[in-house]
Amino acid sequence: MSTTDAISTAWRGFDVARLRRTMRLGIKSLWMHRLRSLLTVLGIVFGVCSVIAMLAIGEGASYEAQEQIAKLGSQNIILSSVKPSDDQKLSQSGRTSFVIQYGLTYRDLDRLRNTIPGITVIVPNRIIRDYVWNINRRVDCEIVGTVPWYPEMRNHRVATGRFFTLTDTENRASVCVLGAETVPILFPFDNPIGRDVRVGSYYYRVIGVMEPRGKLAQPDTSSGVPKPAAHQIYVPLETAKTRYGEVLIKRRTGSFEAELVQLHEVTVRVADRDRVLAVAEAVKELLERHHKKKDYEIVVPLELLRQAERTKQIFNIVLGSIAAISLLVGGIGIMNIMLATVTERTREIGIRRALGAKRRDILTQFLIESVILSGTGGLLGVLLGVLIPFFVTHFAGMRTVVTFWSPLVAFSISALVGIVFGLYPAQRAAMMDPVEALRHE
DSSP states (O other), X not given: OOHHHHHHHHHTTOOHHHHHHHHHHHHHHHHHTHHHXXXXXXXXXXXXXXXXXXXXXXXXXXXXXXXXXXXXXXXXXXXXXXXOSOOOEEOTTSOEEEEEEOSBOHHHHHHHHHHSTTEEEEEEEEEEEEEEEETTEEEEEEEEEEOTTHHHHTTOOEEEEOOOOHHHHHTTOOEEEEOTTTHHHHOSSSOXXXXXXXXXXXXXXXEEEEOOOOSOOOXXXXXXXXXXXXXXXXXXXXXXXXXXXXXXXXXXXXXXXXXXXXXXXXXXXXXXXXXXXXHHHHHHHHHHHHOSSOOEEEEOHHHHHHHHHHHHHHHHHHHHHHHHHHHHHHHHHHHHHHHHHHHHTHHHHHHHHHTTOOHHHHHHHHHHHHHHHHHHHHHHHHHHHHHHHHHIIIIIOOOOOOOTHHHHHHHHHHHHHHHHHHHHHHHHHHTSOHHHHHHOO
């Protein structure tokens, strides 16, 4: 008898009263062997639990990565200056000195604006690393000279106060906006708005505080570019140009480093999202034509976002496959226990057949027992699988995301496991010869 025929035979002409009686017999049989049933259920519980928990952890990690990338702007192209490693010269006095000119320039901005169609907004940034003081409190910061439309372009809004305006930029005003991470160090007890901070010998009036940026990615420093500080303050670009110039000098014993960098970072906004990759390729070709050395990097957040989505799919498949193996092991455990149960209850099967029970009654009873085991394990596994991500988030600080479909899929698989792995033992019990079953000791 085939599997399809067995199932159809079990349900053909089956009334509700008989089904209830069969279910009571199945539950009574499982209850008589509580410990064995519990151990069998645990295999399904941990299988379903691992499916939901692993998918939730993977989904949370992927969500965080995509969220950070999305903050850079899906229509943006980010260009960064990169310090070359071989621009070394000797001074006339014989002492070692470094006079390095590299990176993005204002001429690059003009070329981008005038030669590549589709570019709507450009945000140039100049970055200086220095200490920022508030009386006797100090913090190592990036002083970012930028333009008034920086918050909208980089999806980094002002939490309190305001950002500087075009008038502040034109007047080279001594104003600044603090990063959210900087405020607790410089102003642990006071409201920073309206207060002054000092950078070197210059004072800036605080006019705003940015929103928190979350976890910051640390770039590779193998190229010689210093890691960005975790703390930032923002000043008008024209103010930064006037006060710090374009040459940054670092003096050491018997030597000095002089870096001539006009712009450290440029963010380009493309009008049409579908043309972002094409514009990025055009930008790359333009910079290659006018830069003798690769002293820049191009980051396309849209491309990174698509890569993150592909990585997420692969990650979910891997995690789901690993968790599915545990469900398979649980299903094998169900089959093993049900086969042992059939052998133990051979005489009971013979007595039932002698008293008038049909093959479909025997088949249904053992199939119901198998489904009860897997279904109970599935429900407990779903409950535990939803709780574990909550504890992971609470105690480990990791973001987890339980999607609505993962418990549904996990429970459905557990029920299917019960049917598939319980069908063969049930069919074997139903096909027993009543006379041979009664002779069994």
